[in-house]
Amino acid sequence: MSTATEANFDGLVGPTHNYSGLSFGNVASLSNSAQASNPKAAAKQGLTKMKALADMGFVQGVLAPHERPHIPTLRRLGFSGGDAQILQQAAKQAPKLLAAVSSASCMWTANAATVSPSGDTNDKRVHFTPANLVNKFHRSIEHETTGAILRATFNDERYFAHHFALPSVDQFGDEGAANHTRFCDGHGEQGVEFFVYGMEAFNTNTPRPAVFPARHTLEASQAVARRHGLSPDQVVYAQQNPAVIDAGVFHNDVIAVGHRNVHFYHQEAFLDTAKMRDDLLAAWGDRDSTLHFIEVPSAEVSVQDSIQSYLFNSQLLSRGDNDMLLIVPGECENNPAVWAYLNRLVAGSSPINEVKVFDLKQSMSNGGGPACLRLRIALTEAERQAINPATLINDSLFERLNYWVDTHYRDQLYEKDLADPMLLIESRNALDELTKILRLGNVYEFQR
């Protein structure tokens, strides 16, 4: 029980990483549209973060990218002929569609799924529900392959239960773990699962954002909690403040992060902050440790600075009881208000004692920070032993993957390059080799 850990599974950035401005409501995605991207640098920035966590002793895994451009989706939408012909027709008739089926967005594995650890579920297995990501077309095509990769990574039915995504309609809009946090004493013990939603779908008399979409509904979270077999008194729901969604907080993990007994969030993150705290404290009850609320006041860090710096899209990691480390993106260091706040935070009496900065600029330019890039999975020792070991980062896998990136990736990509049939061939060759490195089997359509 006490040897349970929290593993982080990061998405490996795929060879088609580019800036297409696909995410209405995500400020970085819209403002960097049409810039050149660097897929090679993007993949290496991600690998460097993974390696650093593995070196610090954390369990660090990797989730493979998806096949892009996704030819099966283009065929479904009426394009026909050989692959090169399909790419050419799509580029001419529907360039935004081609960009959408070429996005490397599966790198943000915080959106891959919602995971409930065995300490919380009634059958004592770890449950996974891939997120349907229905609000954005380019992301709505991820969940099938995500499910296949999760099954190939956590491939022992005695320990792991895999569900299909929720129905792909707005009413069940599900963005996965970006809107889900688990509070607990020890990772193997019963925890409190905290689901944050943007709106209620079926009760239209409730508050909702006016400018940008609420991607995630209460009804989706309730369905996930039911399927995972969670105890209702250990589940808390909270609504995001619609005003911050309208300011660009498209996922709650842009304005709050939780880990073990710490909830670190912005004053304006929730519609009803007092209720959020009361509900969490009620579910927390009488545990060994205290549940800490670290509320960042608007007077110290504005919502705008939070969005620009991604202060809350950080990774909170435990080094021991009441001793945590915060992994933040370089943008935090460059924002004076945020950097001053972080310096006060680590000098103060909260469990957060150190800040480490990582350069994740390639992903940040599409609105993805350190926390977006990882999916957390709390595991008992027996469950950890049951994971596909070829997906866990160590010195040799790190070197192998860096070499693999050097071999297959370009260092510059514009939207117009997505129509290049060579890019498709390069990507498929890369992914085919990757499934062998990570021992995933044939998870892609082009392999079947």
Ligand SMILES: NCCC[C@H](NC(=O)CCC(=O)O)C(=O)O
């Ligand atoms: N958790 C972070 C997710 C970021 C992601 N961005 C994107 O898909 C941008 C892709 C582009 O614009 O090329 C999104 O908005 O879902």
